[in-house]
Amino acid sequence: xxxxxxxxxxxxxxxxxxxxxxxxxxxxxxxxxxxxxxxxxxxxxxxxxxxxxxxxxxxxxxxxxxxxxxxxxxxxxxxxxxxxxxxxxxxxxxxxxxxxxxxxxxxxxxxxxxxxxxxxxxxxxxxxxxxxxxxxxxxxxxxxxxxxxxxxxxxxxxxxxxxxxxxxxxxxxxxxxxxxxxxxxxxxxxxxxxxxxxxxxxxxxxxxxxxxxxxxxxxxxxxxxxxxxxxxxxxxxxxxxxxxxxxxxxxxxxxxxxxxxxxxxxxxxxxxxxxxxxxxxxxxxxxxxxxxxxxxxxxxxxxxxxxxxxxxxxxxxxxxxxxxxxxxxxxxxxxxxxxxxxxxxxxxxxxxxxxxxxxxxxxxxxxxxxx
Amino acid sequence: xxxxxxxxxxxxxxxxxxxxxxxxxxxxxxxxxxxxxxxxxxxxxxxxxxxxxxxxxxxxxxxxxxxxxxxxxxxxxxxxxxxxxxxxxxxxxxxxxxxxxxxxxxxxxxxxxxxxxxxxxxxxxxxxxxxxxxxxxxxxxxxxxxxxxxxxxxxxxxxxxxxxxxxxxxxxxxxxxxxxxxxxxxxxxxxxxxxxxxxxxxxxxxxxxxxxxxxxxxxxxxxxxxxxxxxxxxxxxxxxxxxxxxxxxxxxxxxxxxxxxxxxxxxxxxxxxxxxxxxxxxxxxxxxxxxxxxxxxxxxxxxxxxxxxxxxxxxxxxxxxxxxxxxxxxxxxxxxxxxxxxx
Numbered sequence: 269x270x271x272x273x274x275x276x277x278x279x280x281x282x283x284x285x286x287x288x289x290x291x292x293x294x295x296x297x298x299x300x301x302x303x304x305x306x307x308x309x310x311x312x313x314x315x316x317x318x319x320x321x322x323x324x325x326x327x328x329x330x331x332x333x334x335x336x337x338x339x340x341x342x343x344x345x346x347x348x349x350x351x352x353x354x355x356x357x358x359x360x361x362x363x364x365x366x367x368x369x370x371x372x373x374x375x376x377x378x379x380x381x382x383x384x385x386x387x388x389x390x391x392x393x394x395x396x397x398x399x400x401x402x403x404x405x406x407x408x409x410x411x412x413x414x415x416x417x418x419x420x421x422x423x424x425x426x427x428x429x430x431x432x433x434x435x436x437x438x439x440x441x442x443x444x445x446x447x448x449x450x451x452x453x454x455x456x457x458x459x460x461x462x463x464x465x466x467x468x469x470x471x472x473x474x475x476x477x478x479x480x481x482x483x484x485x486x487x488x489x490x491x492x493x494x495x496x497x498x499x500x501x502x503x504x505x506x507x508x509x510x511x512x513x514x515x516x517x518x519x520x521x522x523x524x525x526x527x528x529x530x531x532x533x534x535x536x537x538x539x540x541x542x543x544x545x546x547x548x549x550x551x552x553x554x555x556x557x558x559x560x561x562x563x564x565x566x567x568x569x570x571x572x573x574x575x576x577x578x579x580x581x582x583x584x585x586x587x588x589x590x591x592x593x594x595x596x597x598x599x600x601x602x603x604x605x606x607x608x609x610x611x612x613x614x615x616x617x618x619x620x621x622x623x624x625x626x627x628x629x630x631x632x633x634x635x636x637x638x639x
Numbered sequence: 640x641x642x643x644x645x646x647x648x649x650x651x652x653x654x655x656x657x658x659x660x661x662x663x664x665x666x667x668x669x670x671x672x673x674x675x676x677x678x679x680x681x682x683x684x685x686x687x688x689x690x691x692x693x694x695x696x697x698x699x700x701x702x703x704x705x706x707x708x709x710x711x712x713x714x715x716x717x718x719x720x721x722x723x724x725x726x727x728x729x730x731x732x733x734x735x736x737x738x739x740x741x742x743x744x745x746x747x748x749x750x751x752x753x754x755x756x757x758x759x760x761x762x763x764x765x766x767x768x769x770x771x772x773x774x775x776x777x778x779x780x781x782x783x784x785x786x787x788x789x790x791x792x793x794x795x796x797x798x799x800x801x802x803x804x805x806x807x808x809x810x811x812x813x814x815x816x817x818x819x820x821x822x823x824x825x826x827x828x829x830x831x832x833x834x835x836x837x838x839x840x841x842x843x844x845x846x847x848x849x850x851x852x853x854x855x856x857x858x859x860x861x862x863x864x865x866x867x868x869x870x871x872x873x874x875x876x877x878x879x880x881x882x883x884x885x886x887x888x889x890x891x892x893x894x895x896x897x898x899x900x901x902x903x904x905x906x907x908x909x910x911x912x913x914x915x916x917x918x919x920x921x922x923x924x925x926x927x928x929x930x931x932x933x934x935x936x937x938x939x940x941x942x943x944x945x946x947x948x949x950x951x952x953x954x955x956x957x958x959x960x961x962x963x964x965x966x967x968x969x970x971x972x973x974x975x976x977x978x979x980x981x982x
Contacts, residue, residue, distance in 0.1 A: 502823055503825075
């Protein structure tokens with residue numbers, strides 16, 4: 269009693285193979301999509317690599333790239349199989365690979381799901397990395413003469429202008445570090461010397477921010493120096509002034525940007541996973557299984573153009589489960605000494621499972637021995 | 640004597656029809672490209688219209704949009720004709736429309752030529768509009784409380800940051816206008832009063848620039864104020880300092896941006912003209928090859944195709960004669976009227 273037995277004519281077999289082929293090519297396209305999403309994420313992370321401390325966040329785009337490439341490979345192979353299925357001669361080549369292929373597809377769809385979930389889990393690591401990276405970047409803002417850090421000033425300025433942010437948590441971060449290099453400070457002036465001496469570490473600290481923190485939307489020209497000193501500027505109160513400088517911190521701005529990208533990528537990958545699952549279950553399992561069984565039956569009958577039956581499982585669910593359990597039990601028993609035949613495993617033990625003689629289950633006639 | 644005759648057998652006709660069909664569809668794609676370039680150009684002009692005093696001419700983008708749509712339509716029709724050309728029943732439908740269609744294509748090519756010419760010539764108009772518009776923008780930078788000019792400051796700051804430029808010709812344009820509003824000047828302060836009184840128009844002028852002129856690539860923090868005063872800053876010489884603020888003027892920056900856009904569009908239009916001419920020639924060959932088949936029932940027969948039925952000079956002579964007769968039908972023929980009047 270086969271599970272879901274269907275009859276297939278040659279035309280229907282061909283059509284089934286063609287539909288599977290088309291589905292596999294669409295899956296190749298989704299594989300390319302996954303690959304390019306991974307590549308895009310990698311490029312975006314590397315663009316701001318200077319601002320991120322060393323953290324293990326490269327695994328997400330690398331996983332996506334790998335999964336995308338594997339998707340292309342598996343689906344390309346599947347497409348080739350379906351293409352060859354139409355021709356029974358070529359089908360014989362692939363007969364043995366069909367079942368491993370189905371298992372691989374299952375495993376692969378699981379990988380896609382893992383990839384999608386990883387996109388959402390990256391956020392914590394990213395925040396930590398950005399926090400450390402931005403603190404370092406602000407500290408080294410003034411070191412435009414140190415090789416390896418020449419362009420950090422430019423990077424930070426462009427970042428603040430592009431993302432409309434200032435400092436790590438807020439603009440007050442700039443008050444705690446010296447962002448003007450000593451090369452441009454006139455050490456002969458009394459004020460400069462006083463300021464340097466006023467703190468333990470001998471840093472030139474002031475309540476000023478770089479020009480890149482200036483808010484474009486402000487109706488008045490930007491106030492960069494003496495930001496917290498109300499009397500230094502006419503008609504100015506720093507507690508209520510919200511439009512003068514960018515109020516948001518750059519860590520928050522960058523995190524929001526990357527979270528947005530990763531959410532979109534994660535959503536796309538989840539949708540791709542759903543598509544792959546449907547593709548795998550409906551078409552690969554059922555379609556390929558039907559194709560496999562019907563072609564096997566065709567070969568058994570010997571007539572290439574005839575109708576044949578295709579099914580999901582040869583016997584009912586219960587019998588197949590029982591057979592598989594027995595196989596597993598025998599595997600387990602293979603290591604134990606069998607006391608029934610005096611411990612000799614080579615004595616012939618009658619088989620407990622029924623022999624299968626094709627769809628009609630009629631035993632073959634014995635061939636008379638030539639005398 | 641036909642001009643450039645070519646002999647066609649069935650295979651050649653089929654190949655010509657197929658090749659021409661593909662070229663027509665390529666032309667449709669080019670038409671879509673022209674249409675989208677027209678829209679892109681229009682959007683760019685709108686984005687920067689505040690810099691041009693809202694005075695800019697939208698002639699070129701509008702013409703591009705029109706030309707793009709026409710190209711799509713004309714070439715799609717041509718493609719359909721080619722597709723049907725090998726089936727005599729379907730082709731008979733299109734036969735009477737072919738002569739007007741080819742004349743329309745000629746007119747369309749002339750329109751394309753005019754558009755290309757405009758693309759190159761209108762650049763001067765853009766330059767002049769930019770010069771005038773930027774001068775006014777800098778003048779109205781401080782008027783963030785005047786309705787209609789609230790966002791001039793923001794737009795100008797954004798433009799200077801995006802195009803890496805400062806002022807109209809260069810940064811000294813900022814020295815000639817008051818770019819800090821009186822609302823933020825402490826009029827009770829003596830320094831402020833002196834400065835305001837120091838010039839005829841009572842403007843608060845100073846040798847400073849807004850923050851958007853600052854160059855992020857400078858190794859030292861940006862010097863915005865007292866730019867021409869070397870002693871106001873440590874280790875600073877304004878004559879040799881190039882990295883502090885952007886040295887290019889915004890008029891030059893914006894003009895080079897628009898000019899490169901218009902030049903590339905003009906080159907694309909010239910390529911389109913060549914493509915359209917190839918289309919027209921192909922269609923003429925195909926239609927003449929199909930018309931001169933001796934035995935319409937037998938598709939295998941040979942036929943001739945040509946570009947012009949008579950030579951170039953003769954065709955022009957005929958055209959001129961036709962134009963003359965068109966003009967003459969409106970004139971009164973003197974000889975015929977006199978006897979009528981006499982009667």
